Amino acid sequence: MSAQTPLVGILLAYLVFLFVIAALAERFGRRLRVARLRTVTYVLAISVYCTAWTFYGSVGLAANRGLEFLTIYLGPALIALTWPTLLRKLIRVAKEQRITTISDFIGSRYGKSAPLGTLVAVLVVCGMIPYIALQLKAVSVSFRMMMGPDSLLSGFDPTLLVAGTLALFGILFGARNLDFTREQTGLMTAVAVESIVKLVAFLVVGAFVTWGLFGGFGDIFARVAAHPEWSRLLTLDQPPTASYARWAAMLLVSMMAVMLLPRQFHVLVVQNPRERDVRTAAWAFPLYLLAINVFVLPIAFGGLIEFGGLVDTADSVILALPLAHGASAVAVVVFLGGFSAATAMIVVDALALSKMISNDIVLPFILRDRRFEEVYWASLNSTRVGILVVVVLGYLWARVEEAHLLVEMGLLSFIAVSQCAPAVLFGLYWRRGSRKGAFAGISLGFLAWFYTLIVPNLVKDGVLPVGLVEAGPLGLTLLRPTALLGVEGLDTLTHGVFWSLFLNVGAYLLVSIATEQDAEERSQAAAFVGVPEAGPARVPAILSVPEIERMLALYVPADDADAILRGLLDGKAPRELTLPDLLELRIRLERVLAASLGGAAARTIIEDRFTISTGEAEALVDSFQTMQASLRRSERLLASVVESVDDCIFTTDVDGRLITLNPAGQRLLERSPAAASALSSLDVLDEGDRRRVGPAIVAAVAAGAPWRGAVTGLTRSGRRFPAHLAVSCVFDAQRRVLGTVGVLRDLTELVATQQRLIQRDKLASLGEMAAGVAHEIRNPLGGIKMATNLLSSGVVEDPRISQEMAQSILAGITEIETIIADLLDYSRETRLDCQPYALGRILSPVVDACAAEARARGVALATRDLDREVMASVDGQRLRQVVANVIHNAVDATERTPGGRVEVRLGDRGDGVVIEVADNGVGIRPEHREKIFLPFYTTKPTGTGLGMPIVKKLMDLHGGEIEIDSAPGRGTTVRLVLPAAGRPAAAEIGVSER
Numbered sequence: 001m002s003a004q005t006p007l008v009g010i011l012l013a014y015l016v017f018l019f020v021i022a023a024l025a026e027r028f029g030r031r032l033r034v035a036r037l038r039t040v041t042y043v044l045a046i047s048v049y050c051t052a053w054t055f056y057g058s059v060g061l062a063a064n065r066g067l068e069f070l071t072i073y074l075g076p077a078l079i080a081l082t083w084p085t086l087l088r089k090l091i092r093v094a095k096e097q098r099i100t101t102i103s104d105f106i107g108s109r110y111g112k113s114a115p116l117g118t119l120v121a122v123l124v125v126c127g128m129i130p131y132i133a134l135q136l137k138a139v140s141v142s143f144r145m146m147m148g149p150d151s152l153l154s155g156f157d158p159t160l161l162v163a164g165t166l167a168l169f170g171i172l173f174g175a176r177n178l179d180f181t182r183e184q185t186g187l188m189t190a191v192a193v194e195s196i197v198k199l200v201a202f203l204v205v206g207a208f209v210t211w212g213l214f215g216g217f218g219d220i221f222a223r224v225a226a227h228p229e230w231s232r233l234l235t236l237d238q239p240p241t242a243s244y245a246r247w248a249a250m251l252l253v254s255m256m257a258v259m260l261l262p263r264q265f266h267v268l269v270v271q272n273p274r275e276r277d278v279r280t281a282a283w284a285f286p287l288y289l290l291a292i293n294v295f296v297l298p299i300a301f302g303g304l305i306e307f308g309g310l311v312d313t314a315d316s317v318i319l320a321l322p323l324a325h326g327a328s329a330v331a332v333v334v335f336l337g338g339f340s341a342a343t344a345m346i347v348v349d350a351l352a353l354s355k356m357i358s359n360d361i362v363l364p365f366i367l368r369d370r371r372f373e374e375v376y377w378a379s380l381n382s383t384r385v386g387i388l389v390v391v392v393l394g395y396l397w398a399r400v401e402e403a404h405l406l407v408e409m410g411l412l413s414f415i416a417v418s419q420c421a422p423a424v425l426f427g428l429y430w431r432r433g434s435r436k437g438a439f440a441g442i443s444l445g446f447l448a449w450f451y452t453l454i455v456p457n458l459v460k461d462g463v464l465p466v467g468l469v470e471a472g473p474l475g476l477t478l479l480r481p482t483a484l485l486g487v488e489g490l491d492t493l494t495h496g497v498f499w500s501l502f503l504n505v506g507a508y509l510l511v512s513i514a515t516e517q518d519a520e521e522r523s524q525a526a527a528f529v530g531v532p533e534a535g536p537a538r539v540p541a542i543l544s545v546p547e548i549e550r551m552l553a554l555y556v557p558a559d560d561a562d563a564i565l566r567g568l569l570d571g572k573a574p575r576e577l578t579l580p581d582l583l584e585l586r587i588r589l590e591r592v593l594a595a596s597l598g599g600a601a602a603r604t605i606i607e608d609r610f611t612i613s614t615g616e617a618e619a620l621v622d623s624f625q626t627m628q629a630s631l632r633r634s635e636r637l638l639a640s641v642v643e644s645v646d647d648c649i650f651t652t653d654v655d656g657r658l659i660t661l662n663p664a665g666q667r668l669l670e671r672s673p674a675a676a677s678a679l680s681s682l683d684v685l686d687e688g689d690r691r692r693v694g695p696a697i698v699a700a701v702a703a704g705a706p707w708r709g710a711v712t713g714l715t716r717s718g719r720r721f722p723a724h725l726a727v728s729c730v731f732d733a734q735r736r737v738l739g740t741v742g743v744l745r746d747l748t749e750l751v752a753t754q755q756r757l758i759q760r761d762k763l764a765s766l767g768e769m770a771a772g773v774a775h776e777i778r779n780p781l782g783g784i785k786m787a788t789n790l791l792s793s794g795v796v797e798d799p800r801i802s803q804e805m806a807q808s809i810l811a812g813i814t815e816i817e818t819i820i821a822d823l824l825d826y827s828r829e830t831r832l833d834c835q836p837y838a839l840g841r842i843l844s845p846v847v848d849a850c851a852a853e854a855r856a857r858g859v860a861l862a863t864r865d866l867d868r869e870v871m872a873s874v875d876g877q878r879l880r881q882v883v884a885n886v887i888h889n890a891v892d893a894t895e896r897t898p899g900g901r902v903e904v905r906l907g908d909r910g911d912g913v914v915i916e917v918a919d920n921g922v923g924i925r926p927e928h929r930e931k932i933f934l935p936f937y938t939t940k941p942t943g944t945g946l947g948m949p950i951v952k953k954l955m956d957l958h959g960g961e962i963e964i965d966s967a968p969g970r971g972t973t974v975r976l977v978l979p980a981a982g983r984p985a986a987a988e989i990g991v992s993e994r
Contacts, residue, residue: 021186068247074251136394163391227304872913963977
């Protein structure tokens with residue numbers, strides 16, 4: 001095998017492959033940030049849980065203890081069912097507090113305690129070093145098996161080379177900066193790829209053993225069932241399989257470990273891209289565990305069948321089987337699968353542990369000496385050096401550790417990290433948990449872990465005397481590590497789990513209940529548990545903007561400082577910040593620093609450096625509370641004003657549901673406060689207006705704009721009333737719409753008053769019109785009456801005089817008919833037949849017809865630009881009537897002026913066209929100009945006074961306007977402004993005055 005396979009080259013090539021994958025992900029990851037791809041990467045990265053323990057240890061455990069190996073995977077699968085609730089809350093709190101490690105989480109929860117964080121960091125690091133040693137040991141053993149005893153490289157151990165390479169990988173792709181809450185795309189992608197590699201490798205070797213070496217599952221299990229010793233591996237609670245108590249202990253421990261192991265906390269919580277991905281992980285991760293464990297029993301039982309009884313070499317049976325049958329390619333795949341399982345765990349664990357070492361062990365010593373200017377670089381360098389230290393310690397442990405089952409070594413680390421579980425879980429859901437309680441529980445739990453689990457292993461290895469286990473220290477049998485206080489009948493592991501967690505939980509609860517929390521603990525408990533803070537609030541330190549800038553310059557890379565400051569200020573200028581803004585700014589800055597330095601260090605830096613004194617802070621808070629009291633008084637005054645006004649005032653939420661309704665609104669709408677809460681803002685309108693203006697109101701609110709308009713209101717009893725509605729949006733500090741304020745004014749009395757005024761105006765207009773008609777008709781009637789009397793008296797005998805009298809009567813009748821025709825034309829409903837016309841074609845005939853009359857009366861009629869292609873949508877006949885009327889008036893006004901002149905022009909203006917008739921006549925006095933459009937009003941000795949009112953009516957029907965520029969002695973200019981072609985114009989308007 002060793003002669004044909006360039007194993008060292010394959011190993012080095014695989015390490016290079018990891019670097020390439022991570023580098024490509026870092027460079028192109030932003031372009032590939034597809035939601036599903038990020039979710040898949042997240043789920044596969046969680047599978048870093050499956051380490052060399054899974055690849056080698058599970059097979060070894062199954063070969064020696066049967067089904068017990070399932071507990072390591074059933075526990076995580078069961079706890080995954082709670083992830084949509086438990087893990088999502090854990091992630092939400094961690095992101096809000098910018099937490100990066102499990103020690104930071106516990107320290108932050110219990111008042112941002114630096115000593116508690118240091119305790120957890122030291123104990124977790126000590127507990128995890130054997131686990132890292134387990135991975136390196138697996139790499140070493142598998143490499144020696146692959147090389148064989150006769151190989152030239154049989155004495156070469158690649159473990160140190162691998163350890164150094166993985167430390168470099170962690171530094172390059174994990175410890176590039178201090179903020180571990182940023183997406184570590186390269187690291188997560190590499191870990192996800194390694195999860196695929198180890199799964200494929202396990203399935204390949206499983207298929208090879210099951211169908212390549214044996215006749216399938218049935219063949220393997222039939223042979224094992226027929227063996228008197230091996231058949232017991234398929235049962236529960238019968239030696240050598242685990243007891244029910246051991247099953248329960250291992251299930252509990254694995255449930256905690258899958259969330260709290262440093263590497264698991266890093267990928268599950270710190271590097272979680274989106275909270276909703278937890279739902280996918282809750283079912284996808286158990287499926288991964290199922291897939292990677294399908295062939296564990298066939299491989300383990302195949303090793304038993306192939307090699308006979310296995311005890312010490314059971315961990316390596318997965319590699320021994322293909323080697324024994326000359327399957328070199330399968331052996332290489334197995335080696336790479338185990339190597340990938342080990343390397344992924346080492347990188348992520350070393351990274352997470354180095355962060356604990358830096359933030360919770362190194363930084364407290366630096367801050368104790370108040371060397372604040374050294375914090376950033378000291379923390380960054382200690383993180384990078386910490387990765388090397390962790391890997392080297394794991395390597396040294398692997399070199400000196402005696403041969404034990406990999407699972408036994410891994411379980412010790414599992415139980416160690418499980419001592420953090422009570423502080424974490426109670427901290428998320430029990431507000432009374434205190435710093436002293438967490439300190440006591442974790443300390444006792446770790447002491448019990450060491451005494452009941454590590455001490456028996458040290459005795460087994462000959463480091464400590466056997467009498468310590470058999471008789472207890474100083475002969476005190478009640479203190480025997482394997483039967484503490486006389487508890488017997490449990491195996492060592494179950495015994496250690498029971499006592500460590502029992503003492504941990506008991507001390508945590510008793511001390512928490514017996515002690516009081518300080519203000520900081522209460523504040524953090526409220527933030528983590530999600531309940532209002534109990535007791536007096538802690539007085540926070542307050543920072544000015546220049547102080548914040550100095551702190552960012554010290555503790556944040558220069559490339560990021562400006563962007564972070566802009567994000568903190570949120571678009572506000574420093575002079576615009578109020579006291580509440582500064583308090584919020586200080587909290588946000590502390591969380592920014594916590595992402596890099598840890599919560600306890602960030603608190604120490606902010607409170608011991610660049611802060612105002614506690615007395616000044618208390619004075620500011622007192623001032624703030626005074627302002628709050630003043631604001632409350634103002635709110636009460638405003639509320640009384642709102643309650644006293646007669647208009648209906650209401651407020652709604654962002655969905656339009658009524659929140660408040662003032663008493664006037666309750667009376668107007670006939671709604672009680674309870675009934676009003678079930679209404680929306682549109683429910684105050686009748687059905688027609690809901691359809692008519694409802695969409696416009698909704699659109700305006702969505703755009704953050706006000707809406708005002710006339711509406712018809714609706715009461716509970718169904719009464720409709722005219723109203724005016726004004727709706728305005730309420731915004732938060734980020735200009736997000738929080739809801740609306742509406743004012744509904746009842747216009748019933750106003751509309752009634754307006755109708756009475758309109759009726760009065762109509763009657764007045766009718767009286768004026770009647771007077772005008774009577775005046776205009778009286779003159780011709782007088783002539784008719786006189787001629788008729790003369791004819792009827794018989795005095796006139798001359799036929800010529802009689803004929804003149806008859807003609808006078810006919811002329812009077814014609815004049816009356818003209819007056820009546822003009823009156824009917826003005827008052828009747830008029831319909832327009834509008835079509836696009838070239839206005840020059842309409843105006844030319846009118847001008848030509850009027851030109852002859854003008855010349856006869858000594859007035860020159862000129863035109864300009866009538867040949868322009870100016871289009872408008874008009875009724876041609878009616879427009880000719882309008883223009884002719886205006887020209888006749890111009891000629892009348894110019895007739896007595898020497899050199900009288902009238903000019904007709906055609907032009908455009910914006911989106912309209914203009915017909916302009918200008919004269920140099922007598923002009924119009926200001927007092928006459930206001931009455932020019934009134935019916936029967938005229939200053940000429942002849943005429944009905946209906947010409948300009950008809951012109952005004954026809955222009956209104958066209959959607960046009962009339963502009964008059966005139967002054968006595970300098971002539972008059974009348975401009976007829978019409979919409980250009982294509983612009984909608986009124987087609988029909990009814991006007992009726994009777």
